[in-house]
Ligand code: AMP
Ligand code: ZN
């Protein structure tokens with residue numbers, strides 16, 4: 001780990017245009033960074049609606065894998081029983097946000113889709129327990145659902161995310177992830193596109209096609225690399241990036257899904273071993289539904305994994321700058337060198 005004598009460094013992440021303070025004074029040994037508790041939300045298996053046999057306790061199913069309704073399912077994509085946005089509202093009302101003269105803000109009807117992907121029928125199984133082929137099937141379920149959602153003209157962005165563990169925001173312990181289809185492009189996504197454009201205009205290259213520094217590399221598969229980003233916002237944050245320039249996650253084919261499944265599984269196991277099975281989130285950062293030919297050369301999707309080890313506090317909320325106690329090259333070394341005994 002970084003020596004406490006090492007000077008603090010302020011690094012800028014070109015993709016998110018965010019400054020991060022790497023603070024050796026706050027650097028702790030990896031063991032001190034390990035998650036101390038992993039309280040599991042709603043861990044009562046007998047009352048879990050996501051378990052096989054409890055399908056009737058869930059909101060309606062959208063599809064299952066395999067598709068045959070008489071066979072045992074491996075994955076179910078269902079509607080969220082408590083959706084943040086509603087699919088039954090009139091999407092045309094989302095075309096023009098109405099400015100509110102009193103507040104200066106604007107508002108539109110809360111139309112959108114909020115789905116849940118149940119990754120396994122078996123309660124104690126986590127995503128990282130599945131085989132690369134099975135993780136690949138979960139990724140292909142995301143792809144299939146995204147493609148269905150894209151047929152709706154009003155959908156401008158689809159966010160895939162996973163919360164694992166109560167302090168990562170999960171309310172259900174049964175392994176699952178979620179998709180939200182939005183009638184807007186969220187500001188962080190438009191900003192990311194702008195930042196990637198700026199990098200492309202300056203350097204003539206896509207920011208994620210650049211070869212990462214060797215000491216930031218964790219692993220490689222046939223089609224993907226995993227790194228700790230140069231200006232990681234969070235300690236031990238990881239990015240999995242397609243080696244081939246690709247704008248949208250849903251361009252993933254069957255072979256790449258298995259390859260990505262294997263690398264994602266490996267990263268989750270490494271994180272769990274080195275950091276004591278921490279709560280975590282992962283997010284798929286894809287491009288907006290509509291990408292112009294001019295935007296294509298710099299829009300490149302990636303998957304971000306964030307172990308929940310430190311919370312954002314006053315400084316982060318006030319400034320949008322984060323303090324990360326672990327230098328990315330030290331985090332990458334810890335993750336690269338973990339021994340996985342098969
Ligand atoms: P999380 O809170 O991240 O663990 O995600 C679990 C999601 O499942 C939440 O958004 C809940 O609204 C949703 N949910 C909980 N119970 C059900 C159910 N019986 N059917 C469908 N969705 C559910
Ligand atoms: Zn369950």
Ligand code: ZN
Nearest residue numbers: 206209245300
């Ligand atoms: Zn690229």
